[in-house]
Amino acid sequence: VVTSADGKNYVIGTDTTFAPFEFRDSSGEMTGIDMDLIRAIAEDQGFTVEIRSLGFNAALQALSSNQVDGVIAGMSITDERKKIYDFSEPYFESGVQMAIAQNDTEITGYESLKGKTVVAKTGSEGETYAKSIAEQYGFTVQSLDQSATMYESVKSGNAVAVFDDYPVLAYGIAQGNGLKTVTDKVPGGSYGFAVNKGQNPELLAAFNDGLAKMKADGSYQALLDKYLAEPK
Numbered sequence: 001v002v003t004s005a006d007g008k009n010y011v012i013g014t015d016t017t018f019a020p021f022e023f024r025d026s027s028g029e030m031t032g033i034d035m036d037l038i039r040a041i042a043e044d045q046g047f048t049v050e051i052r053s054l055g056f057n058a059a060l061q062a063l064s065s066n067q068v069d070g071v072i073a074g075m076s077i078t079d080e081r082k083k084i085y086d087f088s089e090p091y092f093e094s095g096v097q098m099a100i101a102q103n104d105t106e107i108t109g110y111e112s113l114k115g116k117t118v119v120a121k122t123g124s125e126g127e128t129y130a131k132s133i134a135e136q137y138g139f140t141v142q143s144l145d146q147s148a149t150m151y152e153s154v155k156s157g158n159a160v161a162v163f164d165d166y167p168v169l170a171y172g173i174a175q176g177n178g179l180k181t182v183t184d185k186v187p188g189g190s191y192g193f194a195v196n197k198g199q200n201p202e203l204l205a206a207f208n209d210g211l212a213k214m215k216a217d218g219s220y221q222a223l224l225d226k227y228l229a230e231p232k
Ligand code: GLN
Pocket: 015, 018, 056, 073, 074, 075, 076, 077, 094, 121, 123, 124, 125, 126, 165
C-alpha cells in the first residue's frame, strides 16, 4: 500500500537568505524559486506546507532529527548526503565560485589567498570546496551560518573572499551587492529536495510528480524566468 501526500501538512526547512532561491520579500514573506516551487507542487499534489526559515546547516540538522519533513534550500545532491537523505530528481544545476570585494585589486586568483582568511557557509558545498584547496593555497577557512554574514565579512575586510554557490553569487552581484568574481565556476551537484532517509517517501514521490508536470507544461521554466530573466 502506497500512502499519499494528499491532504497532509508537511514542515519544510530552508535557508534564511539564499536569493534567488529563498529570501524575504518586502512584506517579510519567504519567497524565491524554492519557495514558489514547493508551494506550487504542494498545491498540485494536494498537500500543504509550513515553511521554516532555519538556516542551511540548521535545516539539515532538523531533517536528520525529524524535526522537519523535508528540506528545500538550494541543497546540492551529493554522494555524501545521499547516505543520510533521500533526494528528489534534480531541479537546478549549480556549483561553487569564489567572490571578493568589488574594489579589491589584490586578489586575482587562488594564488593570492596565501596567509589570508576566506569565509564559507557551515555544512555547505562551498565550505567543502574551500577546505579542499586551503592547504594547497595556504589560506584559512572561517565557517559562518548565513550568506548575508559572509558577504558582509568580505566587504568589511574581515575575510578576503567568500565561497558560495555561483547562481546565488551571480544574482547578488547583478543586484549590486558589492562583490565580484575573478575565478572560474566549479561545477557541483544539482539542487534537489530532500527528505530524511527512508522517511516521507510519499512526499518525495509527490515532489517528483509535481516537478515533472511543471517541467512538462512550462510552468517550471516560467518560475525560473520570473526570478532569473534579464530585465529587458
Ligand atoms: N548548494 C550548497 C550546498 O548544498 C549551498 C546551499 C545553501 O547555502 N543554502 O551545500
